[in-house]
Amino acid sequence: MKLTRLSDIRRKELRKAAFAVLQREGIAGATLEKVATEAGASKGIVLHYFHNKQELFEHAMREANAELRDAVVIRLRHARTPRERLDAVIEGNFEPSFFRPLICHAWLSLCAEVPRDDKLARIQTVIHARMSSNLVSALKDMVAKDEAADIALGITALIDGLWLRLGLQKSGISSEQAVLQVRNFVAGRLALAASGRPKAQRQLTSTGAS
Amino acid sequence: MKLTRLSDIRRKELRKAAFAVLQREGIAGATLEKVATEAGASKGIVLHYFHNKQELFEHAMREANAELRDAVVIRLRHARTPRERLDAVIEGNFEPSFFRPLICHAWLSLCAEVPRDDKLARIQTVIHARMSSNLVSALKDMVAKDEAADIALGITALIDGLWLRLGLQKSGISSEQAVLQVRNFVAGRLALAASGRPKAQRQLTSTGAS
DNA sequence: ATGTAAATTGACCAGCTGGTCAATCATTGA
DNA sequence: TCAATGATTGACCAGCTGGTCAATTTACAT
Numbered sequence: 151m152k153l154t155r156l157s158d159i160r161r162k163e164l165r166k167a168a169f170a171v172l173q174r175e176g177i178a179g180a181t182l183e184k185v186a187t188e189a190g191a192s193k194g195i196v197l198h199y200f201h202n203k204q205e206l207f208e209h210a211m212r213e214a215n216a217e218l219r220d221a222v223v224i225r226l227r228h229a230r231t232p233r234e235r236l237d238a239v240i241e242g243n244f245e246p247s248f249f250r251p252l253i254c255h256a257w258l259s260l261c262a263e264v265p266r267d268d269k270l271a272r273i274q275t276v277i278h279a280r281m282s283s284n285l286v287s288a289l290k291d292m293v294a295k296d297e298a299a300d301i302a303l304g305i306t307a308l309i310d311g312l313w314l315r316l317g318l319q320k321s322g323i324s325s326e327q328a329v330l331q332v333r334n335f336v337a338g339r340l341a342l343a344a345s346g347r348p349k350a351q352r353q354l355t356s357t358g359a360s
Numbered sequence: 361m362k363l364t365r366l367s368d369i370r371r372k373e374l375r376k377a378a379f380a381v382l383q384r385e386g387i388a389g390a391t392l393e394k395v396a397t398e399a400g401a402s403k404g405i406v407l408h409y410f411h412n413k414q415e416l417f418e419h420a421m422r423e424a425n426a427e428l429r430d431a432v433v434i435r436l437r438h439a440r441t442p443r444e445r446l447d448a449v450i451e452g453n454f455e456p457s458f459f460r461p462l463i464c465h466a467w468l469s470l471c472a473e474v475p476r477d478d479k480l481a482r483i484q485t486v487i488h489a490r491m492s493s494n495l496v497s498a499l500k501d502m503v504a505k506d507e508a509a510d511i512a513l514g515i516t517a518l519i520d521g522l523w524l525r526l527g528l529q530k531s532g533i534s535s536e537q538a539v540l541q542v543r544n545f546v547a548g549r550l551a552l553a554a555s556g557r558p559k560a561q562r563q564l565t566s567t568g569a570s
Numbered sequence: 571a572t573g574t575a576a577a578t579t580g581a582c583c584a585g586c587t588g589g590t591c592a593a594t595c596a597t598t599g600a
Numbered sequence: 601t602c603a604a605t606g607a608t609t610g611a612c613c614a615g616c617t618g619g620t621c622a623a624t625t626t627a628c629a630t
Contacts, residue, residue, distance in 0.1 A: 160607085176476055178388045182588065192609055193588090199607095203588065255475045262386055262472040264528055265465045274528050303525075303533075304518065304541050311521030315513075318474055318484050323513075331514050338548020341555065370577085392618065402579055403618090409577095413618065 161199050161209070163189050168210040172256035177263055180207070208269045211260045214253070215277055221245040222284070235288035239281070240332045243309050246325040254317030281306050293343045301339045308335055371409050371419070373399050378420040382466035387473055390417070418479045421470045424463070425487055431455040432494070445498035449491070450542045453519050456535040464527030491516050503553045511549045518545055 167189035171180045182203060186193040200206040222242030229235040264270045282302050289298035312331060316322040323331075377399035381390045392413060396403040410416040432452030439445040474480045492512050499508035522541060526532040533541075 157606085176387070176472055178473070179476070181586080183586090194590095194609060195607075197589065251475070255472070258468070258472040261524070261528060262465070262468040263388070265461070266386055266389070271528075271530065275530065278525075278529060300541070300544075304545060307521030307525055307541065308514065308518050308545075309521065310524045311517030311519065314471070314520045314524065315488075315517055318471060318481075319488060320481065320485065331510070331517065334510075334549060334552065335514060335518075335545060338550075338552045339544060340548075341551050342544065342548045345551065367576085391616080393616090404580070404621090405578060407619065 157199065160195070162213070164191075164196055164199055164206065165209045165213040168206050169214050169256055172207070172210065172259050173252040176255070177207075177259035180259070182206075204267060204269070207260065207263070208267070208273070211270060211273050214257065214260075215273065218243065218245070218248055219277075219280070221248060226284070232288040232291045236285070236336065237333075239284050239288070240305070240309075240336075241329055243281075244312075244325045244328045244332075249313075249316065249325045249328065251317055251322055254313050257313070258317055278306065281309075292340060297343055301336070301343075304335060304339065305332060308332055367409065370405070372423070374401075374406055374409055374416065375419045375423040378416050379424050379466055382417070382420065382469050383462040386465070387417075387469035390469070392416075414477060414479070417470065417473070418477065418483070421480060421483050424467065424470075425483065428453065428455070428458055429487075429490070431458060436494070442498040442501045446495070446546065447543075449494050449498070450515070450519075450546075451539055453491075454522075454535045454538045454542075459523075459526060459535045459538065461527050461532055464523050467523070468527055488516065491519075502550060507553055511546065511553075514545060514549065515542060518542055 164185065168180070168185045171184045171188050175181075175184060182193050182196050185206065186196050189196075196206065200209065222239055225238035225242045226235060229238040260270060261274070264274055282299075285302035285305055286295075286298050289301055292298070293301065309328075309332060312323065312328040316328075374395065378390070378395045381394045381398050385391075385394060392403050392406050395416065396406050399406075406416065410419065432449055435448035435452045436445060439448040470480060471484070474484055492509075495512035495515055496505075496508050499511055502508070503511065519538075519542060522533060522538040526538075
């Protein structure tokens with residue numbers, strides 16, 4: 151009854167190596183040979199533990215997300231009030247040790263393949279569902295249910311967008327800036343929800359985007 | 361004095377073909393042969409008009425962005441008040457004929473290569489600077505200058521995030537939803553700015569994201 | 571018409587790709 | 601001790617890649 155079988159260790163090493171190569175080379179330049187070298191092994195061993203290239207990178211995406219998820223879960227454990235749960239999700243998603251351009255680059259490369267890889271798409275769906283669920287669970291005590299869902303969608307989009315900025319802009323933003331930006335978004339939307347309108351404004355100032 | 365030299369026409373065709381292939385195949389699967397076939401030409405002709413593969417896709421990114429930029433510029437031309445200019449930028453970025461998953465997929469693939477292609481990085485910088493400038497120019501009449509910059513950053517990130525959601529989620533969001541989401545963000549932040557604090561809240565509820 | 575420059579093709583190449591496979595090497599349980 | 605199982609390697613392959621190039625066709629100014 152070994153807690154860590156050798157195969158599990160190797161597989162984890164290879165997943166991490168795959169993600170590391172993705173950071174440097176992008177999806178177009180990430181080859182099995184490079185992953186093997188990164189892990190200090192031969193190409194054959196990679197295909198011994200993973201059925202093919204696609205499967206390897208699917209596991210790399212799972213691995214990377216698991217770390218982010220844990221950052222949120224740990225903070226969520228210490229959260230008591232809805233507000234604290236909200237902050238746990240927000241801060242967890244910008245955990246300074248993860249909120250790094252290189253990690254964003256690798257993540258972007260994986261996201262870019264989502265349309266052509268059903269497994270990757272499924273992982274994305276799960277990630278988003280979990281995030282949405284966490285957020286709505288905290289928000290449902292503060293605003294109406296559908297308003298909560300709408301704000302949650304905004305938060306997830308804003309988080310993704312701030313990550314994107316980190317990866318694409320040379321002088322990327324800091325973890326603190328990002329957290330502050332999301333907190334202000336929430337504060338603004340909550341203020342709006344509290345200030346009268348049962349639902350946030352509809353096309354009052356519309357000039358017709360169809 | 362021809363308005364459209366043959367070479368310009370070909371180059372435009374090839375840029376569009378490159379972007380179309382990017383939509384289907386992603387950056388990893390986009391080959392010169394496929395681009396040539398998409399354009400109804402031979403591979404040789406692609407390299408006759410573009411020095412190499414990288415240059416081709418750099419021009420593809422410029423081409424795609426130019427269309428989005430024009431959607432904004434046209435709306436901006438009819439805008440009189442700061443509020444209308446704001447809406448012009450927001451609605452332009454979700455122009456229904458462009459706000460499509462396939463376009464997002466191609467765009468994502470290009471963004472994923474930004475870290476390894478200085479020209480792509482430069483284009484991204486220009487795009488973001490233009491967007492930021494447009495937004496701040498409209499916001500500076502409504503709030504303090506640095507608050508305007510901060511809100512503009514939030515808007516750009518939110519727009520990017522909503523695009524990402526469109527591309528990654530099976531049941532993507534609609535153009536109208538996206539516009540509404542950004543409008544509510546702006547309304548919330550403006551309400552916050554007007555309701556007392558000279559600058560949006562700082563770490564009042566912080567639990568320490570370092 | 572005719573000569574020149576540009577457009578276009580397809581053959582060609584060396585290098586790399588993901589993936590297979592037979593042959594070793596290491597571990598371990600009995 | 602020794603068979604058996606799994607780990608690991610490196611040789612090998614067919615197919616595709618970006619890129620070059622000489623040859624041919626087309627367009628056009630004179």
